[in-house]
Amino acid sequence: MRAGKIAAIAAVIAAGFCAPGASADPVKIRLDWSVIPGQFAPLIPTVPDYAPNVYRHYGKSYVVEPIKLKGGGATLQALAVGETDISTLSPQALVLGVVNAKLDMRVIGEQISTEVPGYLQTYFWVDKEKIKTIDDLKGKVIGVSALGSNVDSAAQMVLGRRGLVAQRDYQIVEIAFPAQFPSLKAGKIDAAVLVPPFNLRAEEDPSVKPVFSIGDAFGPVETLMWIGKADFIAQNRAAIVDMLEDNIRMRRWMSTRRRAWMR
Numbered sequence: 001m002r003a004g005k006i007a008a009i010a011a012v013i014a015a016g017f018c019a020p021g022a023s024a025d026p027v028k029i030r031l032d033w034s035v036i037p038g039q040f041a042p043l044i045p046t047v048p049d050y051a052p053n054v055y056r057h058y059g060k061s062y063v064v065e066p067i068k069l070k071g072g073g074a075t076l077q078a079l080a081v082g083e084t085d086i087s088t089l090s091p092q093a094l095v096l097g098v099v100n101a102k103l104d105m106r107v108i109g110e111q112i113s114t115e116v117p118g119y120l121q122t123y124f125w126v127d128k129e130k131i132k133t134i135d136d137l138k139g140k141v142i143g144v145s146a147l148g149s150n151v152d153s154a155a156q157m158v159l160g161r162r163g164l165v166a167q168r169d170y171q172i173v174e175i176a177f178p179a180q181f182p183s184l185k186a187g188k189i190d191a192a193v194l195v196p197p198f199n200l201r202a203e204e205d206p207s208v209k210p211v212f213s214i215g216d217a218f219g220p221v222e223t224l225m226w227i228g229k230a231d232f233i234a235q236n237r238a239a240i241v242d243m244l245e246d247n248i249r250m251r252r253w254m255s256t257r258r259r260a261w262m263r
Helices: 002-018 073-080 091-099 150-160 177-185 199-203 214-218 230-235 237-262
Strands: 027-033 062-068 086-089 105-114 123-127 141-144 171-174 192-194 208-213 221-229
Touching: 027 073, 027 237, 062 237, 073 086, 073 091, 073 221, 086 091, 091 105, 091 150, 091 221, 105 230, 105 237, 123 177, 123 199, 141 150, 141 177, 141 192, 150 171, 150 214, 177 192, 192 199, 208 214, 221 230, 230 237
Parallel strands: 027 062, 027 086, 141 171
Antiparallel strands: 086 221, 105 221, 123 192, 123 208
């Protein structure tokens, strides 16, 4: 009888593992990023350790693998060849992906907005003694994070309205966001694009000033968005919804913490 009970219990356990709806491994979502705090991907795996009530679904329905990329065309290429599942893309990259690469993509979330009331703007900064106006950038060197990125497009749009053409009337060079301000101060570039938190150093330096913003090029726009291929999103919809719910909770939590730090 004892052997029979053991066999019965074993059968129930086996059936539990095989039954529909039984727990499965969390979905791994490969998510790219280029700079924080504007992009949260590298923070996601760390938050549950000290704020478990913020990321309530992490490790249960999904986990995130952050992948560092320089942005621009690199993020679109990574998504196209299957190296990422969700990419942080600009509207320009979305258009290129749909029109040129023929990718079936979906926008699932916002990362950074431009020219929205109450939100921080991203500016190109210059030495105020050398550059007085945008027209003074003729013949100068402008730093961007990556060619084909939204900051690259913004610079070319703003200067293009003044008849200036990139690589003919001025030069554009790729410089990582953390190195933008040091490169400006060292005279290696004449205009640096400073996203948070790198703009804080410039705001404390009286020798530099902002000369134009990303919003001057695009107006109100979703500057960066989380975008994935339609088939991945359809197959993993529940896990992605859980991730987005946790991300909204994290943004509110970070905003509360920031206000507390500023007191």
